[in-house]
Amino acid sequence: MAVIRTKDLKKTYNSSMVPVHALNGIDLTIEKGEFTALVGPSGSGKTTLLNLIGGLDQPTSGKVWVEETEITQLKGNDLIDFRLKSIGFVFQAYNLIPVLTAQENIEFIMLLQKRPKKERQQRALELLNAVGLKDRAHNRPGQLSGGQQQRVAVARALAAKPKFVLADEPTANLDSTSTANLLDLMAELNQQEKVTFIFSTHDQRVIDRARRVVWLEDGRILSDETKM
Amino acid sequence: MLFLIAWRNIWRSKLRSLVIMFAIALGLWGGLFVIALSQGMVNQRMDALIETSISHLQIHHPQFADNQQVKWVIPKGQALIDSLRRLPEVRAAAGRTVVMGMVSSAAAGSGVQIDGIIPAAERQVSKIYEKITEGAYFDESVKRNPILIGKKLATKLKVNVRSKIILTLQDRHGNITAGAFRVVGIFETISSRFDEHQVYVRAEDLNHLLDTENAIHEIALILHDVEAVDPVATTLRTQLPALKVETWKETAPELDYINEIMNQTSSIFMLIILVALAFGIINTMLMAILERVRELGMLMAVGMNKFRLFSMILLETLFLAATGGIVGTLVSMGTVWLVARTGIDLSVFAEGLRDFGYDTVIYPVLAPEFYLEVGLMVFITAILSALYPAWKALKLHPAEAIRTI
Numbered sequence: 356m357a358v359i360r361t362k363d364l365k366k367t368y369n370s371s372m373v374p375v376h377a378l379n380g381i382d383l384t385i386e387k388g389e390f391t392a393l394v395g396p397s398g399s400g401k402t403t404l405l406n407l408i409g410g411l412d413q414p415t416s417g418k419v420w421v422e423e424t425e426i427t428q429l430k431g432n433d434l435i436d437f438r439l440k441s442i443g444f445v446f447q448a449y450n451l452i453p454v455l456t457a458q459e460n461i462e463f464i465m466l467l468q469k470r471p472k473k474e475r476q477q478r479a480l481e482l483l484n485a486v487g488l489k490d491r492a493h494n495r496p497g498q499l500s501g502g503q504q505q506r507v508a509v510a511r512a513l514a515a516k517p518k519f520v521l522a523d524e525p526t527a528n529l530d531s532t533s534t535a536n537l538l539d540l541m542a543e544l545n546q547q548e549k550v551t552f553i554f555s556t557h558d559q560r561v562i563d564r565a566r567r568v569v570w571l572e573d574g575r576i577l578s579d580e581t582k583m
Numbered sequence: 584m585l586f587l588i589a590w591r592n593i594w595r596s597k598l599r600s601l602v603i604m605f606a607i608a609l610g611l612w613g614g615l616f617v618i619a620l621s622q623g624m625v626n627q628r629m630d631a632l633i634e635t636s637i638s639h640l641q642i643h644h645p646q647f648a649d650n651q652q653v654k655w656v657i658p659k660g661q662a663l664i665d666s667l668r669r670l671p672e673v674r675a676a677a678g679r680t681v682v683m684g685m686v687s688s689a690a691a692g693s694g695v696q697i698d699g700i701i702p703a704a705e706r707q708v709s710k711i712y713e714k715i716t717e718g719a720y721f722d723e724s725v726k727r728n729p730i731l732i733g734k735k736l737a738t739k740l741k742v743n744v745r746s747k748i749i750l751t752l753q754d755r756h757g758n759i760t761a762g763a764f765r766v767v768g769i770f771e772t773i774s775s776r777f778d779e780h781q782v783y784v785r786a787e788d789l790n791h792l793l794d795t796e797n798a799i800h801e802i803a804l805i806l807h808d809v810e811a812v813d814p815v816a817t818t819l820r821t822q823l824p825a826l827k828v829e830t831w832k833e834t835a836p837e838l839d840y841i842n843e844i845m846n847q848t849s850s851i852f853m854l855i856i857l858v859a860l861a862f863g864i865i866n867t868m869l870m871a872i873l874e875r876v877r878e879l880g881m882l883m884a885v886g887m888n889k890f891r892l893f894s895m896i897l898l899e900t901l902f903l904a905a906t907g908g909i910v911g912t913l914v915s916m917g918t919v920w921l922v923a924r925t926g927i928d929l930s931v932f933a934e935g936l937r938d939f940g941y942d943t944v945i946y947p948v949l950a951p952e953f954y955l956e957v958g959l960m961v962f963i964t965a966i967l968s969a970l971y972p973a974w975k976a977l978k979l980h981p982a983e984a985i986r987t988i
Binding site: 402406409411412431432435436438439440444446448449450452453454455459462463464466467468511515 | 584587588591592594595877878881882883884885886887888889890891980981982985986
């Protein structure tokens with residue numbers, strides 16, 4: 356079953372004198388359980404596409420469905436609520452709330468979902484265990500390394516049991532060991548828990564690990580290959 | 584958890600938060616203390632006036648106030664005083680013979696109000712005996728025509744204790760009459776005007792001059808509780824329809840008026856301080872928002888809705904203001920309490936203050952309601968100051984905010 360479908364997705368930025376066509380008609384379908392990389396040089400439209408799929412931005416034209424919901428129709432708090440319930444986010448940096456501990460950061464998402472306290476604590480600890488940071492539960496982000504912070508971010512993204520996780524260049528600020536660890540973690544979650552991951556990257560190590568690679572250039576899909 | 588995040592957020596930039604908290608505390612402390620000082624001044628003036636001249640309640644013949652003629656006496660005055668003293672609310676009652684006259688010495692003359700009093704009874708309703716700075720309060724050493732005068736009058740007439748002065752007045756029949764009095768005491772109250780225009784003699788001496796017998800023009804009442812003034816006045820008015828019963832507010836309407844003005848001025852003064860503080864708070868919160876654009880973008884992206892974001896910023900502002908506000912209020916309470924015990928000596932400006940009837944040593948007071956009122960004002964200021972920074976935050980676009988450098 357398709358988790359995400361986009362139809363003739365276009366995005367034009369009018370901020371400067373010359374309109375910039377970031378996306379020029381993207382038709383993309385992502386199935387449940389995929390481990391997909393959106394790849395391309397700077398300005399190819401990876402992040403724009405990720406933002407539109409994630410409901411962080413509105414397209415100039417075209418549509419995005421997440422399962423049965425056409426998210427391009429959602430506005431304001433409805434859209435925010437949809438993101439909260441259905442999508443997990445991992446950003447390049449500044450993922451975590453610096454004044455909360457690792458555990459509290461994970462619980463925060465569930466708090467926004469109004470889950471009971473006991474469930475929140477239990478699931479946060481489970482997730483921290485899954486990302487190998489159980490002993491860092493009470494550390495604040497400032498006391499964690501970049502790689503550890505990204506693993507907490509992955510745990511936080513999974514807290515809401517989302518339909519899929521979007522990761523915008525998650526390894527951009529990481530050294531090679533941390534990158535490998537994070538990729539191992541995401542691959543493991545993908546295989547064992549069937550979590551759908553879509554990430555943008557131009558990091559070859561990440562591309563090598565992806566099972567489907569969608570190449571973008573000038574806002575168009577250049578190639579779309581699934582590894583066997 | 585929103586409370587926790589907001590509280591921890593204000594400590595992210597400790598120095599900045601402490602500076603604004605300190606500013607709020609200092610503003611409140613300064614404002615509250617000045618207000619307490621002026622409130623103290625007004626209260627002291629009120630107390631002094633009640634204690635030395637107007638008392639809680641006064642009873643007159645209804646026409647006495649119009650022209651203060653000798654003939655407008657209270658009928659059966661002494662009997663009325665005796666019955667008033669038996670009322671449970673009344674602590675003391677005393678009668679006075681009151682006439683206007685001239686006092687003169689070899690050096691000068693002056694118009695004065697002459698109160699003929701029974702010294703022992705007057706002690707119960709007036710503290711003028713405490714204000715004697717030279718001589719004594721009607722001691723027995725001067726048997727004939729002793730008189731108490733104010734310091735300012737003594738200076739004007741160039742007289743001292745034991746000097747002889749002449750009182751000239753109109754007697755019961757309308758004839759001009761005069762008597763020689765000997766100064767036995769000189770008083771000094773907080774009002775130099777009072778000291779210049781008020782003298783006290785014994786009622787018997789004055790009655791003798793007026794050719795009257797125990798004429799009582801004024802009955803002064805002191806109650807156990809000042810709050811009972813209005814109900815007691817109402818009761819007396821129904822019981823004594825032929826007489827004029829006045830509370831201290833009616834005898835000296837300017838006192839109540841000054842009180843009102845002082846309250847309003849205090850509120851405006853506080854408002855000005857708070858408006859200034861509001862700009863400081865807005866500035867601090869704006870800085871806090873602008874340096875956290877990416878984090879706020881992330882929060883919105885992961886599902887924090889606008890209401891929660893707004894609440895978080897509002898809470899941060901409230902915590903900032905409340906911390907400063909509580910510290911400021913506590914320090915103010917402490918300062919007022921401490922200074923109220925010792926008083927602040929403003930004798931450098933003594934002459935000016937006395938001319939207006941204010942004491943030179945001020946004991947600040949602040950009604951508990953005022954702290955409450957200020958607390959509410961700080962709360963409202965914080966909410967208003969949060970609006971603009973919060974609006975700025977709500978306008979952020981998550982996709983852009985998260986990529987802001």
